[in-house]
Amino acid sequence: MHEVLGEEWLAQAVDLLVRLVEAAGAIVIFVGAAVAFCWFLVAAVRERRPEAFVPVRLGLGRFLALGLEFQLASDILRTAIAPTLRAIGELAAIAAIRTALNYFLSREIREERAELDRRPDPAAPDATPLDDTDLPR
Structure with missing residues (x-):
């Protein structure tokens, strides 16, 4: 009798799930690149x-x-069923590279965001308080 949920x-x-998650990651990256190009x-x-x-x-x-998070998820899924030592090693290498990329990318985003927050908004009215020299006489 054939198993309903056999290994095959x-x-x-x-x-199929790996392909869907990989496609989702690729679509996110493509859409992001297209939107960024328009911006x-x-x-x-x-x-x-x-x-x-x-x-x-x-x-x-x-x-x-x-x-990158989607791509890492697909790599993890790929090794979910009967992983070999080689597959685990490849996953570790890929995960390390993608995690490092994500870390540095996130750090750069944080630094750029902080830089933007420190810059005065040119459209905002001057918020500096007036002193005596600014008053008309």
Whole structure:
């Protein structure tokens, strides 16, 4: 009698899930790149200042970080069924590389965000208090 949830069926199901998660990661990265490119064009035409591209980089960085998480999830799924020592070693190497990429990407996003938060908003009214020299006489 054939098992309903035999190892071959389970392997095929996990393979399908791996492909779906990989596709989701690829789509997230592609959409992020497309959106960032549109933001880049708008910033290039309107502003033409280097600071205008920082939000574009931050947005793209978020998409890349999310896409990398999906890719790592697919790698973990791939080794979920009867992993070999070689597959575990490959997963460890891939996970280390993707985790390092994600760490540095997240750190750069945090630093860029902090830099943006420190910059005064040119559209905001001057919030510095008046002193005696600023008053009309």
